[in-house]
Amino acid sequence: GVKIHDNLNVCPWCNRELERADHVLFNCNFIAGFWKRIFNWWDIGWLAAKIIGSCKSMWLTSIAVSCWSIRLARNEIVFYNKVLTMDTLIFYSKLRALLWVRAAAEECRFQERLWWLYPYRCGLSNSGSAGWCFPPLGCLKFNVSGVMRDKEGIVRALFSGPSVACEVESVELGAIIIAMDVFSDIGWKGSCFLIVEMGSREVFNLILKKSKLDRIRVCARKLTFTLAEAGGNEMADALASAGISRPCLFKAWW
Missing domain, CATH: 3.30.420 (Nucleotidyltransferase; domain 5)
Incomplete structure (x- = not known):
């Protein structure tokens, strides 16, 4: 959703910069810390994300869900004055991504116990x-x-x-x-x-x-x-x- 008040809304994370999509989703210092933890979780670098095989679909899903989680958290702040901590935002992102990946690969074997620490080791197979x-x-x-x-x-x-x-x-x-x-x-x-x-x-x-x-x-x-x-x-x-x-x-x- 979009909150319509004026054209000078500030970033809900830092309360300093003007609210723009690139700043809110990627460039704000708070969100930059969020992405650092997401990329560390996947054990890859921001500029060298090379993932192949079954992990690639899980990685792409995780990134899409992380962007969605940021947007939902932003709306919680703007519309309901409900502030999430970094740990909570990370948890929600990992959980949503897990559910999305599991739903998309319901016919495959998915090592869910590794998801929270080593998602790149989860793997997908057709063993059931x-x-x-x-x-x-x-x-x-x-x-x-x-x-x-x-x-x-x-x-x-x-x-x-x-x-x-x-x-x-x-x-x-x-x-x-x-x-x-x-x-x-x-x-x-x-x-x-x-x-x-x-x-x-x-x-x-x-x-x-x-x-x-x-x-x-x-x-x-x-x-x-x-x-x-x-x-x-x-x-x-x-x-x-x-x-x-x-x-x-x-x-x-x-």
């Missing part, structure tokens, strides 16, 4: 997804590391953030509660069957015996718990790793 079991027709599956997919494997909701708990079991129980809160906030409660997939056998056995989550069981009339295969949901693993360094919880659905 390892370990991922699609939920039955009319069901949704929520991996407690933060990803909900529908019967076609399409991501419909996700969350990522730090945990105050130290024990693995407590962290996973907390993630289950967050997953149920997200499911309730979406408004799908009672309208479809929800499968909550977890990686801890200890937590899985605890729930089967005497669950501490009785209060959230009533939030969904159709709810079941399953044990995930190792490496079965790489996006969930990636979000869990990224969440460690986040200052607060991030939730989104569509």
Whole structure:
């Protein structure tokens, strides 16, 4: 969107230079720092970006999404006075790019766990997804590391953030509660069957015996718990790793 007030709008990042597309998207010192981190993330130089093979499409998608993320962040500042930190802007850009790449290459194997640190190592192949079991027709599956997919494997909701708990079991129980809160906030409660997939056998056995989550069981009339295969949901693993360094919880659905 374009804010129409006068012809002398200043850059929302530095509040000094006149707002021009080249300045807002590339030349402002704040945005120059953003691009430096994006290029360092891809381990390439600004003037020597030579990427070939399957990584090229991921790289081009990442750059396009980064420009879009800058524009969205600019609109948040201008229209809603909502300022994003550099770390948050980087996180949103990486997350959006991950979702775009995954949607464009849904028939390919994509190493999502490497995305946050080494995107150029992710690679694409036609070997299919390892370990991922699609939920039955009319069901949704929520991996407690933060990803909900529908019967076609399409991501419909996700969350990522730090945990105050130290024990693995407590962290996973907390993630289950967050997953149920997200499911309730979406408004799908009672309208479809929800499968909550977890990686801890200890937590899985605890729930089967005497669950501490009785209060959230009533939030969904159709709810079941399953044990995930190792490496079965790489996006969930990636979000869990990224969440460690986040200052607060991030939730989104569509």
